[in-house]
Amino acid sequence: MPRFSKAVSSLRSSEIRDLMTLASRPDIISFAGGMPGNELFPVEAVEELFRGLDLKKKQAAFQYGPTPGLPSLLESLGGFLEKKGLPVKENRLLITTGSQQGLNLLAKAFIDPGEPVLVENPCFIGALSAFRASEAELRGVAVDRDGISMEALQQELDRKERAKFLYITPYFHNPAGLLYTAERKAQLINALQGQHIPLIEDDAYGDLYFYEEDRPRLKPIKAINPAGINVCYTGSFSKILGPGLRLGWMLAPDEIYQKCELIKQSADACSPSFTQVLADAFIRSGQIYTYIAGVRQEYKRRAEAMVAALREHMPDYVQWNEPRGGFYIWLTLPDEADATRIMMEAVEGGAVFVAGKTFDPEGKRNNSLRLSYCNNSPEQIAEGIPIVAAAIRKFCG
C-alpha cells in the first residue's frame, strides 16, 4: 500500500460524484447540476467561427501557448472585462483552466496547511474543495438575503489569527441564489479596509441577470477598486460559452498574479490553446454579447417556471429566494429537516437536487437544499417540483 501525502487525506471522497451519476440518469429529472442546458450552447456559431480562421490561427490552436494565456485572448477578454468597469490595465489578467483552477491557484498561493480562510456559509463546493486541497481551516461566515452577515464577519475579523483571505460570490450566489446589495458591499469594503486580508471575488454568474434595473448592483468590488484591499476577481466562460472549454480568468494585482502564474506553470503549463482560440473568436465577433442576451432570457423563463411551481406545490413552511439571475434557488426547510433523506426520497420519485450540507464548510447544516433550473425545460420543472415537494412533505409534514 503506497504512503500517500497528508494533503490528500484532507479531500473528501465526494458524494458529488454519486450525485452526478444519479443526475445523468435519463429517468431522473435533475435539479442537481450547475451546468447550462446542452441545447443552449452556441455550437454552430463556434464551428463557423473556427472554420473562418486563417491557417496560422488554427495551427496555434494545436500548439502550447504562454502560461498566462494567448495574447489575442488576453486582449479581447480584457476589452470584455473593461466594459464591466474592471481596472484591467492596472492589474494582470491570467487565463485559467476553468475558474476552478483560479481558486486552486489562489489557495496554493496563500494557504499553508492549517491556516484559516473565510468563506460564506453556504459556499460554492468547488471553492471548498480547492481550499481543502491546500489544507485550509475553513471558517464559514453566514449569509443573509443581502449578502454576507456583517456581524458574523466582524466576529471573524476580530479573532487573533488573521485569515489568509475572504472568498465570496456576491452575484447570484451559488448555492444561495442571492445578489449582494450595494449597501452590503459598501459595508464589506469598509470592514476589510486595512485588514490585510485579500478578497477573492468570484463572479461566474454576474452576466446572467434577469432585470436591467439590477445592473448597478452587479458592479464588481474589483471595479469599485477600493483602496487598501487586494481584490482577486475570478470569472469563467462556463456560463457564457461552455464549461467544456475549461476556461476562466483571474484579474489580480501584479504581485499575486506573479505567484499564480508560477503555480499554474507547474499545474498544467498553460490552458488549452484550442479553446482559447475559440473563445477569442467568440468575443471578437461580438457574438458573445448576443449569446449572453439570449441565454439571460431563457434562464429567466426557467427560473419563473420554477418559482411558479414552487408557489403551487411547496408547503408554507418552505422558504426560498426569488432569483434575479444565475442558476439557483435555495430552499430553507424547518430546522430539524434532513435534506439528504429528502433527496433519497425524491430520487425514488424521479427527481434529484443537492442537499444543503454539501455547501456547509463544516458539512453539517442540512435543513436546506439547492435547486438548479438552468438545465431543465419549464415542462420538466413543472413535472419535477411536485416530486421534490412530496418528498419534503413526507419528512416535514
Next chain:
Amino acid sequence: MPRFSKAVSSLRSSEIRDLMTLASRPDIISFAGGMPGNELFPVEAVEELFRGLDLKKKQAAFQYGPTPGLPSLLESLGGFLEKKGLPVKENRLLITTGSQQGLNLLAKAFIDPGEPVLVENPCFIGALSAFRASEAELRGVAVDRDGISMEALQQELDRKERAKFLYITPYFHNPAGLLYTAERKAQLINALQGQHIPLIEDDAYGDLYFYEEDRPRLKPIKAINPAGINVCYTGSFSKILGPGLRLGWMLAPDEIYQKCELIKQSADACSPSFTQVLADAFIRSGQIYTYIAGVRQEYKRRAEAMVAALREHMPDYVQWNEPRGGFYIWLTLPDEADATRIMMEAVEGGAVFVAGKTFDPEGKRNNSLRLSYCNNSPEQIAEGIPIVAAAIRKFCG
C-alpha cells in the same frame, strides 16, 4: 503586501519564460522548445472530424464531463494503450489536462513538504516544477547512455529515509535523448521490487521511434507489469496530436487513481471536453496511427539533419547521443564549460537552446545543453548549428 504560502516560495521564478520569449523571436533560430512544428499539426483532419460529429456529441464538447474523462475517450484511448501491451483493464485510466497535470496530481498525492523523491539527472523540467510545487526534496540520480545509473540508484535506495517515488522518462528521454536498454529496465525492476517505492514512468515520446528494430525496447515497464511495484504510467497527446489540446493520461493502480481523481476534482473539475471529443474522434477514425507514422518520418529527417550538422561543425571535444526517436540531442561539453554563457553568445549570433543546468535538480551542472530538432526544417538546422558551434568554440576553444 499579501502574505504568501511557504509552498509558493519553493517555485523558482522561471528562466524558462525568458527563454521562451527569446525562442519566439522570428530572427532567432530556436532549438529551445519541446514543441512540435506548427506545420505538422493535423488541422484539416481534426476540423473535418469535428464537422462530421452528430449534434449531441458537439454539444457534449461544450459541457462539463466526468472528472476522470469522457467515457468515449476513456474507451478509445484504452484501446490505443492496449495495443502497446498496457494492462488497461487491471488499472484505472485518468484523463489529465496535459501530462503536466498528471505529474502534479501524483506529486500532490504522495509528497508532504520536505519529503524526498528520486528523479533522473538530467530531468524533465515540467516534472521538477511539479515536484517543487509540492515542496519535495529532489534527489537526482545520474543517467548513463543505457538509462538510470544502477549504482547511483542503489546508493539512494540504501538511504535511511525512503523516497516517495522514482520518476523516469525511459523512452527518448527529455532532455538526454536516451532510450533505456532492455537490460537496464530489467535491473531497475529488480532493484525496485519490494522497495515500496512507486515508479512514475513518463512515456510522452515513445511513439516517435525512428527504427522498427527498437520496438521491443519501447515496451513500457507498466506493460511488463512487474510484481511488487506500483507503476504509474503517464502519457500525452501533445506529441501525437497537439499540446494545445492539453490532454494527457495516467494509467495507475486503483488506489492511486482514486487519490488523483479527488485531487483533480479540486484542481480543474475535469479536462476540456471540447478537446477530448476531438482526440476521441482522432483515435476512432484510425487517423492517429497514420498521423504518428508520418511525423515519425519527419522527426527522423530533422534528427538526421541535426546529426549531420553537428558532425560537420562541432569541435571534437563535444559529445552527443545519436537520437533513435523523440525530439532531443543532448550535448556534453568539457567539464568547465558554462552553457549559459555559451547560450548568451549563441543568441547574439541568432540561435538559442536550453542550458544544461535547467534540467539539473540542483540547478548546478552546466557543461551540457539540449538541442531540439522537432520544430525546425533541415535548412534552419543547417543554418543554426554553426552558430551554436561557434559559440561553444569561443568559450571552450
